[in-house]
Amino acid sequence: xxxxxxxxxxxxxxxxxxxxxxxxxxxxxxxxxxxxxxxxxxxxxxxxxxxxxxxxxxxxxxxxxxxxxxxxxxxxxxxxxxxxxxxxxxxxxxxxx
Numbered sequence: 001x002x003x004x005x006x007x008x009x010x011x012x013x014x015x016x017x018x019x020x021x022x023x024x025x026x027x028x029x030x031x032x033x034x035x036x037x038x039x040x041x042x043x044x045x046x047x048x049x050x051x052x053x054x055x056x057x058x059x060x061x062x063x064x065x066x067x068x069x070x071x072x073x074x075x076x077x078x079x080x081x082x083x084x085x086x087x088x089x090x091x092x093x094x095x096x097x
Contacts, residue, residue, distance in 0.1 A: 005058055006034050006045050012065040013043040016095045024088045025050035031057045038092065052088040055081040064096055071096055 009028070013036065025039040027050035037046040054071070056064075060079045063069035071093035074080035082089045 003034070003045070005030070005062075006036060009061060009065055010036055010043050010045060013038060017041045017043060020095065022088070022091065024052065024085060026088055026092050027053040028061065029053055029055040030061055031055065033058055050084070052082065052084040052086070052092070054089055054092060055083065067096060 009030070013028075017038065018041070021041055022038055025037055025048075027048070028036040028038070030036075034045060035047050037044050037048050037050055039050075056074065056079060060069065060074055064071050064074065064080075069079075071080060072090075075082060075089075075093075
């Protein structure tokens with residue numbers, strides 16, 4: 001497991017989560033790397049289950065975190081998969097414009 005990317009992603013998410021409060025949890029599943037869980041205004045490296053799972057590879061998540069790729073467009077083009085509560089996934093996408 002590459003924790004460098006997970007640590008970088010966690011820091012970027014924490015910055016975007018300031019002032020936000022997710023009522024439900026979101027799992028970001030980065031293929032072949034690991035998982036991050038967003039709950040409330042926190043992001044943690046964890047394999048826990050969540051209300052919604054967003055699944056993609058590392059390059060896709062890197063572009064999303066840098067603001068180079070909108071999560072909704074990524075989902076429309078099949079670069080991002082969503083499992084579970086779609087409403088929660090949309091709230092996650094709103095963090096990125």
